[in-house]
Structures are given as C-alpha cells and as structure tokens.
Amino acid sequence: MLCHRARRRLNKCDWLHSNYSLDEELMKHLGECPKCYSLVQAEETLRSDFGVLREAKPDGVLSLGAIREKAEGLARGTYRVEQDVRSFTHRLALALVPNTRYKFAVVAIAILVAFLAIVPFNFKEKIGYEIAIGGVEKSIALDNQQITSLLGALGMEKGKASTLLDSLGMSDIRLSVGECSETCRLTISDLKTERDVRLMVKAILELGCCQIDKIAPIFRSESTSLLRLAARKLLS
Amino acid sequence: MGENSSPFWQLVAREHENARAYCSRLTGNSGDGDDLYQDAVIKAFKGFDGLRQVDSFRPWFYRIVNNTYKGRVRNPWWKHVLSRPTEIADHDWNHDPTNFYEAKRRLDSALSALSVDDRIIVTLAELEGWRVSELAELTSKTEGFIKMRLSRSRAKMRKRLDSLHRRTTKRTSDRGTVNICCATEPEED
Incomplete structure (x- = not known):
C-alpha cells in the first residue's frame, strides 16, 4: 500500500480510533512504514496532550465584579484610563490606519511615494529648437550678432523684423556664428516651439539670400525624481 | 449603554x-x-x-x-x-506539573505551525469542546469549511510533532554516539 492511500484510510478511521482493526492492509503498511507509523504516534500524542490541557484550569480567581466596576467606570468616564504603554508612533499608526487589513496597502503606497520622490532618474528634456542657416556672407555674419540687425542687413524691413520678433514673443534673438569660409553658418537657438521655427524659416526663405541647413530640437540632460518632474509639468 | x-x-x-x-x-x-x-x-x-x-x-x-x-x-x-519563544509558565495552572509541562510544550510547538485563525478554531474545538456548527456560526463560514480547516490544521500539527520527535531522537542518538566515543577513547597519561 502506498503512503498517501494509507493516510487517506487513516483519516477515514479517525487515525485508528474507529474500525481500524478490520483493515489488515493498513495495519501491515503501518508495520512496515516508519513514516506513517510515526504520524500515527504523533496523532496519539496530540490526543493525549489535548486531554491533559483540557483538564487544566487557570490558577486563582478573577472577579467579574471587579471587571464590571472597571467597565462601568470607563463608560461613565470616572475610571482613570490606564496609561497607554504603546509608543507614540504605534498609537499614531493605529489612529491613522485602524484596520490592519489596509496596513500593507499603506506601507506599499508609502514605499512607492518615497521611491518616486527620492530616486533620481536621468532623462532628456526638449527645451527648444535650433535652426542652422548657411550661405550668409562673412562680413554680414560677423558684423550682425543679433537677429534684428542680421535680418535688416539681409534686406528685411525694420518694421517686418520687429513684427516677427513680437509674434515670437522675444525682443531679440542671439545668433552664434559657426564655420566661416566665404560664407558663414549661423545658428539661431532660442526658439521655443515648432510655431516659432515655422515663422522664422518662412521669414528667412522669403529673404532668398541664404538656405536652411538644419532644424533640430535641443535637449537638456537632467537628473531628477519622477515626482518633482511631474510637479514641474503640472505647474508649467 | x-x-x-x-x-x-x-x-x-x-x-x-x-x-x-x-x-x-x-x-x-x-x-x-x-x-x-x-x-x-x-x-x-x-x-x-x-x-x-x-x-x-x-x-x-x-x-x-x-x-x-x-x-x-x-x-x-x-x-x-x-521575538523568541516564551518560556512556558507551568506554575500557574492546577495540574500535575511534569505531565502538564510536557503536554503544553508539545502542544505549543504543534500549534505554532498554525495561523492565528486556525489556532483559535483548534483551541475552541479541541480544548473548549465547541461543535463544528458552533464554530461555523462563530466564524460565519460553512461547516464544511470548518471541518476542512480542522483536518488541515491537525495534519500540520501532526507533521510538526513528528519532525520535532525526529529532531529530538536524532539529537539524543548523536549525544549517545559522543558518549560512546568518549567512553572508548583511551585516556592519556
């Protein structure tokens, strides 16, 4: 007989407390299998131990009258509440989370918030766009470091240039001069949105003096927590 | 009130x-x-x-x-x-101290294998003599559920006692081997 079958039969006969003597196969297995026999012995021990403890009574007498006096005193507010020996944090935790079922959830949320608030993440933030303009004459490029003067030098009317800057929301845009041979390459890098880029490109192309070499977004590398990042996004 | x-x-x-x-x-x-x-x-x-x-x-x-x-x-x-297992106070119960102490020590070990809920059910059923129907009413569960919990708890307790017994037997036999070795070891003068 296999052990699991023997244990099923032992369960049926209440672990040798009813009708087991008829089951010769079971008795034979118990004689041969020390593991099953040991479990039968454990069951016997449990029964006898429960029997011993069942008989025992607590020592001394506990007066129900004293408990009643205390309970009714507490209800009337006349009985002094015993000093709570639990720590302040323990009492605070109990007050905040009275049901222990939710404690794990609260701890998990606290860990998550701490993770989001403390752990820094590296990420790239798009802060604007830059436009590289090629084919600008060297003398014009070097003499005009501001966009208004550059556009004027390239032939744009002064009023039109100031209207363009007004629509971009800027008073002026700084230019950086790149490689220069006969012509120079200029970079405009203060443009914040795609709309700004579109306006600027349109204005430059209308002048017909130079070409657009490159339009690229500008990224800034930053290390900050996700919570701070989210707060910044929300506030902005 | x-x-x-x-x-x-x-x-x-x-x-x-x-x-x-x-x-x-x-x-x-x-x-x-x-x-x-x-x-x-x-x-x-x-x-x-x-x-x-x-x-x-x-x-x-x-x-x-x-x-x-x-x-x-x-x-x-x-x-x-x-936390460490507390010492069993055997002086505050009316009983035969030796028998009771052993029984309580064993039962404490066996009951420690159970969850708090199972310990409550087993204590009420085995020591307080509560019927399955009463336990079902107490816990708001079905009688079948209570029977199943009792049976599983009993199996866990048996296993715990069995492993405890094996450990004790092994320790005793190991100690016996040491004693024999010591007894047979020739003394050095």
Missing part, C-alpha cells in the same frame, strides 16, 4: 469561567489570559447595545475575544523576527 448593563453581566457571568480558561489557553498563561479576558469584556460591554439578538451572545462575545487576541498577537514584522 448603562441601562442594558444588567443583562450583559448576566450573560457574561454564564461564560465567565469557560471564556477565562479559553483566554488562558490561547495566550499560554493565566496572567496574559486574564488581561485578554478583561479587555474583551470591556470591549463587549461597550458594544453590547449593538447586539441585536441576545441569543447569539456567546458567538458574538467569543468573536470579540478572538479579535482582541488577534490584535495582540499581530505585531509588526520586526517583532516576529526578533
């Missing part, structure tokens, strides 16, 4: 001895048991007005006892890690 206090104390008086003994068995000693019992009675007194059917006082009262006990044993996880 006040005007209903008399029937409450009459009902508690009926359960007083048994419930007190139950508390002592749950906690493992009379002192802690009496504390638990007192707390539970005070809680029950406060909530007695909420009891709609006085007939179901017994399961209601024991439910309060059990919840109070669970509140006490449910410590933060670090306390479980740091």
Whole structure:
C-alpha cells in the first residue's frame, strides 16, 4: 500500500480510533512504514496532550465584579484610563490606519511615494529648437550678432523684423556664428516651439539670400525624481 | 449603554469561567489570559447595545475575544523576527506539573505551525469542546469549511510533532554516539 492511500484510510478511521482493526492492509503498511507509523504516534500524542490541557484550569480567581466596576467606570468616564504603554508612533499608526487589513496597502503606497520622490532618474528634456542657416556672407555674419540687425542687413524691413520678433514673443534673438569660409553658418537657438521655427524659416526663405541647413530640437540632460518632474509639468 | 448593563453581566457571568480558561489557553498563561479576558469584556460591554439578538451572545462575545487576541498577537514584522519563544509558565495552572509541562510544550510547538485563525478554531474545538456548527456560526463560514480547516490544521500539527520527535531522537542518538566515543577513547597519561 502506498503512503498517501494509507493516510487517506487513516483519516477515514479517525487515525485508528474507529474500525481500524478490520483493515489488515493498513495495519501491515503501518508495520512496515516508519513514516506513517510515526504520524500515527504523533496523532496519539496530540490526543493525549489535548486531554491533559483540557483538564487544566487557570490558577486563582478573577472577579467579574471587579471587571464590571472597571467597565462601568470607563463608560461613565470616572475610571482613570490606564496609561497607554504603546509608543507614540504605534498609537499614531493605529489612529491613522485602524484596520490592519489596509496596513500593507499603506506601507506599499508609502514605499512607492518615497521611491518616486527620492530616486533620481536621468532623462532628456526638449527645451527648444535650433535652426542652422548657411550661405550668409562673412562680413554680414560677423558684423550682425543679433537677429534684428542680421535680418535688416539681409534686406528685411525694420518694421517686418520687429513684427516677427513680437509674434515670437522675444525682443531679440542671439545668433552664434559657426564655420566661416566665404560664407558663414549661423545658428539661431532660442526658439521655443515648432510655431516659432515655422515663422522664422518662412521669414528667412522669403529673404532668398541664404538656405536652411538644419532644424533640430535641443535637449537638456537632467537628473531628477519622477515626482518633482511631474510637479514641474503640472505647474508649467 | 448603562441601562442594558444588567443583562450583559448576566450573560457574561454564564461564560465567565469557560471564556477565562479559553483566554488562558490561547495566550499560554493565566496572567496574559486574564488581561485578554478583561479587555474583551470591556470591549463587549461597550458594544453590547449593538447586539441585536441576545441569543447569539456567546458567538458574538467569543468573536470579540478572538479579535482582541488577534490584535495582540499581530505585531509588526520586526517583532516576529526578533521575538523568541516564551518560556512556558507551568506554575500557574492546577495540574500535575511534569505531565502538564510536557503536554503544553508539545502542544505549543504543534500549534505554532498554525495561523492565528486556525489556532483559535483548534483551541475552541479541541480544548473548549465547541461543535463544528458552533464554530461555523462563530466564524460565519460553512461547516464544511470548518471541518476542512480542522483536518488541515491537525495534519500540520501532526507533521510538526513528528519532525520535532525526529529532531529530538536524532539529537539524543548523536549525544549517545559522543558518549560512546568518549567512553572508548583511551585516556592519556
């Protein structure tokens, strides 16, 4: 007989407390299998131990009258509440989370918030766009470091240039001069949105003096927590 | 609360001895048991007005006892890690000390294999003599569920006792081997 079958039969006969003597196969297995026999012995021990403890009574007498006096005193507010020996944090935790079922959830949320608030993440933030303009004459490029003067030098009317800057929301845009041979390459890098880029490109192309070499977004590398990042996004 | 206090104390008086003994068995000693019992009675007194059917006082009262006990044993996880098994106080029970001590030590080990809820069910069934139907009413579960919990708890306790017995036997046999070695080892002069 296999052990699991023997244990099923032992369960049926209440672990040798009813009708087991008829089951010769079971008795034979118990004689041969020390593991099953040991479990039968454990069951016997449990029964006898429960029997011993069942008989025992607590020592001394506990007066129900004293408990009643205390309970009714507490209800009337006349009985002094015993000093709570639990720590302040323990009492605070109990007050905040009275049901222990939710404690794990609260701890998990606290860990998550701490993770989001403390752990820094590296990420790239798009802060604007830059436009590289090629084919600008060297003398014009070097003499005009501001966009208004550059556009004027390239032939744009002064009023039109100031209207363009007004629509971009800027008073002026700084230019950086790149490689220069006969012509120079200029970079405009203060443009914040795609709309700004579109306006600027349109204005430059209308002048017909130079070409657009490159339009690229500008990224800034930053290390900050996700919570701070989210707060910044929300506030902005 | 006040005007209903008399029937409450009459009902508690009926359960007083048994419930007190139950508390002592749950906690493992009379002192802690009496504390638990007192707390539970005070809680029950406060909530007695909420009891709609006085007939179901017994399961209601024991439910309060059990919840109070669970509140006490449910410590933060670090306390479980740091706590050591308490010494068994064998001097505060009326019994044959040697027999009782052994039985209690074994049962404490066996019961420690169970969850708090299972320990409560087993204690009520085995030591307090509660029927399955009463336990089902107490826990608001089906009788089948209670039988299944009792059977599984019993199997866990058997396994725990068995492994404890094996460990003790192995330790004794190891000690025996050492003794034999020591006895046969020639003495050096």
